[in-house]
Amino acid sequence: MATFTYNKTLIGLIIIGLLAAFTIDWQRHTVEQANSTVELVMDYEDIVEMAQIEGVEPAGLLRQFKDAGVTSLAVYEATLEKLNKSGKITALPGSEILHQYRTGTLTDPFWRSLVADGKINAEEIYVIGQDKQVFREVMSDLDRRLGPGRVTLLAEGDRPVLSAKANYEKAVKWNLGLPTDELATVEKLGFYVIARPTNYTKVTADDVNSVFNRMAGIEHLTTVIFVGDEVLGYPDLLPLTARNFRERNLTLAMIEHPLQLQFLKQEGLLQLAAANNYQAARVYAIPKDEQPKLKMAEAIQRWVVTDQERNIRINLLRRYDKPEPGKTLIETNLAYISGVKEALVAAGFNIGRADTYKPYFAAPWLLALVVLGAVAAGVLLLSLIYPFATRWQYGLVVLLAALLLFPIVKGGGTLSRQMAALASAIIFPVLAVTWQIDRWRRLEALGKLDGHTGAGKIIVTGLGALFVTTMLSLAGGLYVGAVLSDVRFFLEMEIYRGVKLTFIAPLVLVTIVYLTRYNLFDDAQPLNARGLWRQVAAILDRPVYIKTLVLFGVAAFAAWVFVGRSGHTAGVPVPAIELKLRSFLEQVMYARPREKEFMIGHPAFLLAVMACYRQWPRLVQYMLVVVATIGQGSLVETFAHMRTPVLMSVVRALDGLALGAVFGVAAIIGVLIVRAVAARMGRSPAANE
Template identity: 65%
Template sequence: MATYRYNPVLLVLIVIGLAAALIVNWQRHGVEQANSRVEMVMDYEDIVELSQTEGVPLDVLMRQFKEAGVTTLAVYETTLEKLAKSGRLTALSGAQLADAQRAGYAVDSVLGGSNINTEALYVLGDGPVFEETWSDLIRRLGPERVILKDATPRRKVLEVLANPEKVMKWNLGLPTHELKAASGYGFNVIARPTNYTKVRPEDVEAVFARLQGIPNVTGIMFVGEEVLGYPDLLALTAQRMKEQGLTLAMIEHPLQLGFVRQEGLLPLATLLNYQAARVYVIPKDEQPKLKVLEAAHRWVVTDQERNIRINLLRKYDKAEPGQTVIETNLAYVAAVKQGLVAKGFTIGPAGTFAPYFPAAWLLALVVIGATAAGVLFLTLVYPFAPRYQYILLAFIAAVLVVPLLKGGGTLTRQAAALASAILMPVLAMTWQLDRWRRRPPTLPASLGRIIGDGAASLTLTVLLALTGGFYVGALLGDVRFLLEMEIYRGVKLTFVAPLVLITVVYLTRYDLFGGSEVRGLRDLWRQVTLLLNCPVKIKTLLVFGIAAVVLWVFVGRSGHTAGVPVPAIEIKLRTFLEQVMYARPREKEFMIGHPAFFLAVMALYHNWPRVLHYVLVVAATIAQGSLVETFAHLRTPVFMSLVRGLDGLAVGIVFGVLAVAGIYLLRCLLSALARRPVAK
């Protein structure tokens, strides 16, 4: 039997890396704990619309939503269409005026005797709203295309030389009257401006000039595909936001990975020294399918697990049974607030992360530990002399550490995190395989003995695999990753690679075909050759087909893709676990991997076929890989990732015991049936 030596120097380096990782994760935990304030936002227009459609005075409705939990109103840029519908000014196309003239109306007097341009748009009004509209039309079209045709003490007339239908829908700046109204009702305000085409400094200044006199403006959530000032004036935008103490609101992508595409968003966040908060909004086509309590529960889970600090709540357009539309929306807001407060959140202006970056020397120790883990794995597959191990270690560590010590190294850290996520679960399972080989289980094996050995061995393996999680959480634990401006790369590889590597390890230690003594790496190729030369039967193809489907589901369900749908019964199970546990464990762990670990122990005790034992070991590795990959979701607090893994272990032990007991009971039943005499 081939023996493998665990180099103590490499083990010490891994432990030192773990100590450094624990320090970084503790610091990160403090940063995450300090950011627990959630801003509850609704669109100003939504509440106004509810007031108009339901016939409730606006001031009454505003007070009710404030009492229910809304802290902030989002105010969008206005348009000529909105202003005309609200009666704040009049906007008519030249064609409409020509029609009126032909009908006998005195249109000439309206235009001060000027001829009508049927291809132009005419804007009539006076006062602050008209003046703001006029100034923004000039900024977007130029003074030569916005002409004052007539002016009296009570009315002014503008001729706008542009396509009337399109101009009516253009964004024309933040409406001061709405900003003041929202603030006047006692709410904070989030402004939602758009960028200008060929934006100029005076355009940026105009936006912030309108915000300057408005109290309680807490942040900006940009609309459109660009942030204000992109591409050349981001520094000016950042400067003005800093001066007014505004938080940058970054809207999470519907697939929950990254943000809705807005050019300049991430550079602006950097210029703001990460004074930014993540925003979530339930998609318009999805919210109507959710009951109020289901939607409220989603908000609580979202804020807990994804560092969302601005909840942009859309209104419900249909009432719940036995309620009015307004009662439904008030109950919705109140349920979200109550759920968040119950989980320890406070309600108010959005919290932001401190601009945390771990010390370079701590990260260097973690990277060296990850490198040592990689070298150790190689020695456990193909042993080679210690001096060559140290040379390899020194070379790889130097390549990875030098960029870190120079103040950069983001790619280095991502590479080391990927290596840690792949290698640590495999090393944990490799240690378990070698432990089984050194001390093979002995018969007779009682059910209690199998369960006890399985629970103890699984717990040790999980604790070893957690090293990889702590490595990942530390290496990618700065504020950029917490905000998801940078992400962990290699999610699919993280799920697949450990299964391949544990297969290599297994074939260097056990003979799948039975009988022969395995002597290391060269016997791996012998077994692969035998496997490739096996005759293919229809049932073999069916087995491989089933395995391919399982692999497709396994990989397709990883990450944040919409490739493989989640069954309704699984969604209900997830919701139940979210309600009864601090952090919902992953199904891959407690329903697949951990029970497979128990069955792998049982397979050794009862000398089941080696191929079956191999399949169970691979399935058990799935859980260890999933456990570590949990920490790769950097937007999730590191403490929650840890508790999720431990919850998975606890529930997995229960499922493992049930799996072993079920097999044991089935064996007893079959044995009893076999001993029954045949009826004559």
């Protein structure tokens, strides 16, 4: 039997790295614990429109929503279309004025004189002000967006009029700056104010300053959520925008992408977050087309899970447009808001202005120790696949560590850390399973796997082995969670790279490990490491049967589902029954475990233990070991989601272990029952004998 030596020095480096990882993870936990206040936001326009639909006074309805739990109102820029509807200004195309003149319906002497003097152009827009402040703001922003000479003041006084050379159908939808009257109204009612401005074409410093001047005097202005494809000041004036943010202590809101990976694309967003000293918060809104399909209880639970698992601190709540049975539209939405607030408070959150992470960055020397441990783990695994001299192992550690650590000790090294995280996520579950395989080999060599072990011992031994293997894999998760720990990863400005590879590579490596220790088709002649390629060649030379093709077809389908369900792509759909199971587990457990662990990987691990003790065919043992590796790899990959608190990832792994143990024991009992029934039926005499 080939022997594989576990280099104790490399194991020592791994342990040192684990201690450093635990230190960083604890620091990360304290930072995450201090970030527990969630802001409940609605659009000011949504509530005002609801008041109009229900025929109630807007200010009173706004107060009701404040009492229900809304902390903040988002104020969008004004448009001619919205101002027309509100009656604050009147905007008309010149063609309509001329049409009235020619049909005799234009009776106002002022307008008739303008038409008679040739001052009305069919292709221009005319704006009449009912509210002087609103009129001044509209004129100012039209002048900025259209440029010199395209906006003309035709009349002043109680009824000011301007003309603008622009296409009416397009111009009525243009954003024309933040309405100061709405900002003031929101603040007066006791809400925090969230501004939603847009950028300008060929933006100037005066344009940027004008936006912040509109916000001047609003003491409870806390956050800015930009609208459009760019942040204000992009591309050349981001430093000016950032300076205004810092002077006003504003939070930059970043809207999560619908696929839950980073953010909706806005040019300059990440640069502005860094320039604002990472005073930024992640925002989530249930998609418009999805919310009507959700029952209120489901939507409320969605918010709890979202805030717990994805570090969302600004909940942008959309109203329900259809009332629930027995309730008015207002009652439905008030119940929704109060339900979200109560559920979040019960989950341990505070409600108020959104917390932001302090700009945490782990100490470079701690990161260096973690990376060194990851390198040692990689070299150890390599030596367990193809043994080579100890001095060469140390030399390889020194070489790889030097390449990865130099950027880190210089104060950078994001790519090095991402590489170390990817390596840890792949290597540690493989090391954990490899250790278990070698343990089984030792037991087999000692004659303790005789095929007659009792079910009770298999279960007890299997549970113990599963616990130890999971703890070894969990060490890899702590490595991943530590080496990427800084505020950029918490906010998902930077992300873990290589999700698909993280799922596939451990299965390939475990296959290689297994083939260096066992011959799949000849139990009597285990192969050494140098015989790996001969065994691969032998496998490829074996005849192919229909059952083999069917088996490979099933395996290919499983692989498609396995890979397609990983990452953040709209790949393999999730069955409705699985969604219900997820919802149930989210409600009864602190952190919902992954199905790959408790339904697939961990039960397969316990069946692999049974396969070894009962001496099932080697091919069956191999397949169960590979499936068991899925659970271990999934456990480590959980920690790659840096937006999720590290404590939740740990608890998720432990929850998966506990639930997986239950499913695994049930799987063993089920197999024993099936085998007993089959044996009994095989011994029964035929009915016609």
